[in-house]
Amino acid sequence: MVAEPTASPDGPRALRGDEWPLLDHLVSTVFRPEMFHDYPQLFNAANRANLRVIREGDQVVTHVGFTVRPAVLLGSVINVACIGAVATAPEARGRGLGSMCVQDAFDHASAAGVDLMLISGGRGLYTRVGCREVGVDHRFILESGDTAGRAGVARPGLALVPVTAADIRALGAIHEREAVRFVRPRDDWERAFDCGIVMNTPSDFWGVADGSGVIAYVVVHRPDRVRYRKAEDALFVRVVEHAGPRDAVAHALPALIDRYGAARAEVHVGGHDMDLVRALRHAGLHGVPEASSGTIRVVDFPRLMGKVRPLIAGRTGHDLASRLVFEADERAGSARGGFSIGDGTRTIRVADHASLGPWLFGTPEGTHSVPQGDPSLAADLASALPLPALWYGVNYV
Ligand SMILES: CC(C)(COP(=O)(O)OP(=O)(O)OC[C@H]1O[C@@H](n2cnc3c(N)ncnc32)[C@H](O)[C@@H]1OP(=O)(O)O)[C@@H](O)C(=O)NCCC(=O)NCCS
Incomplete structure (x- = not known):
């Protein structure tokens, strides 16, 4: 009613x-x-x-x-x-x-x-208004009893160390080298340390240090404070943000299991993050396909595509990328209308927002509708996609 x-x-x-x-x-x-x-x-x-x-x-x-x-x-x-x-x-x-x-x-x-x-x-x-799950990402799990997996990711000379707000500068320097990330003002780090909540859950911040200092970091949900956890549930460590050399990030997983006495540790790995995928697979871990967190909708299609044009040029060549024209039927921000992409002679159409997001950023299942129109342009653009999906980490609201 x-x-x-x-x-x-x-x-x-x-x-x-x-x-x-x-x-x-x-x-x-x-x-x-x-x-x-x-x-x-x-x-x-x-x-x-x-x-x-x-x-x-x-x-x-x-x-x-x-x-x-x-x-x-x-x-x-x-x-x-x-x-x-x-x-x-x-x-x-x-x-x-x-x-x-x-x-x-x-x-x-x-x-x-x-x-x-x-x-x-x-x-x-x-x-209902076209927001969709996207991302060709993975979730990797290390079980505490997986001795081969633990040995495969452990690296001598690395140690898990607590980090605090006093380390923000070092953490920011590690984070700013990530290829897919939010550009994070220092204020967001300060707020995260201040409130201790990351991705809706009380969280701990850990560095991975070698002899020279902290070289990587992980942010994890506190296993005993995971929302909706029942007293009888086994403890698990969820890594909700990582940055730095991938062998150091992988090393953190068994170290976290030991630190918390957890049954497993899991980490979300972006589809673009082949170094971490490789490090974990090399140790015998299997990733399951996973979307990024939540849903997305493009706000301004022509403006977004203009900004990622250099990335498209890298994947398809400058000549095609420079000729591409991106148009939306409706004004930016609208939930309605479809989208056209042309290169002067060929055109394709994406029907609506529900198709656009999955086409641009991919889906874990690899299923999304193929644009209508010129098949050769559709194939050229398919080779330029997906764009990497963003993961919130500390930026979650
Ligand atoms: C989610 C919430 C914000 C919706 O607020 P609201 O003012 O009732 O929103 P609307 O009236 O626009 O829509 C409410 C419901 O009406 C129905 N509805 C509205 N427009 C509709 C349409 N065009 N067609 C069919 N159903 C429609 C849907 O059942 C919709 O619920 P849904 O989102 O689960 O599909 C409110 O229920 C709430 O505060 N929930 C608790 C907090 C929460 O879950 N927040 C969202 C976190 S992701």
Whole structure:
């Protein structure tokens, strides 16, 4: 049954400076009282314009928040928004307020120059408007009893060491060398150490050190604090961010198992991250195909493709890449319409957002619809794809 409104909706619009307590009440009621503490990247004064709300009477009834950060995709720099803490007050649900606020977030992000939206969820609210899981990624698991696997990744001379906010500079220097990553302001590191929550869960930060100091790091969910864990469940260590030399990252897995007394350790590995895939496979570990976290929707197709054009040129050649024209039927940020790609003589069409994201970034199953139109152009572009999918890590909201 559809609930009746008690007052006419004001919004979607940015949160006003005097409305923090109303927003705190909403997200505390819908999620948990610690939301402002747990999501400092979202809930800070400088980000207020990106906290999109609908107010009815003296209540903020709906919220869709997002952050905006640059991200590097193998050398190309794009602008990414991340949506999180999406909530409608229980008594106001089912009236389309959440959907309105989600679209407003896309419109506002588009105006702010965002190319791609990441959403930390996959429910109908998002998939109905074309958001999709993407990524040709892997999840690798090391079982504590797998002696061959443990020996295969262990490296003499490396040690797991705790790291703190005092190490942010060293961690940032390791992170900034990653080929696929968010460009992370120091503030985000500080906030992560301050609140201790990464990807929605209390987390620990570990360095991997050789004789010279910390050369790699891993961020892990604290095995005893994993959400929805039952007392009888075996402890497992989930690596939610890693950076640095891949033999050092792989070395961390058995060391973490020992440190926590866990039954296994698991790590999400991006499809582009062949060095880590190779290191883990070499030790006899098998990865299972996995999408990246949450769902995505392209915000501005022509702008995104313009930015990744050098990557496409690297894969297909400069001549074709420089001739490609990318067009969207609808304005940037819209959930509707299809997409055209032409090279002056040949054209292909991608029907809608639901097809676009999986075509650009791939899917774990390798299944996505093939664009309509010229088959030779479709084949040329297939050789330039997928683009690497982003993984949130510390940037999760
Ligand atoms: C998810 C949430 C924000 C939705 O808010 P809302 O204002 O009720 O959103 P809407 O009215 O636009 O849509 C609600 C439901 O109406 C139905 N609906 C809305 N538009 C529809 C349409 N065009 N066609 C069919 N069904 C539709 C759907 O069942 C939809 O739920 P779904 O997302 O599970 O598919 C709200 O239920 C909530 O706060 N839930 C708890 C927190 C949460 O789960 N947040 C999301 C984290 S990823």
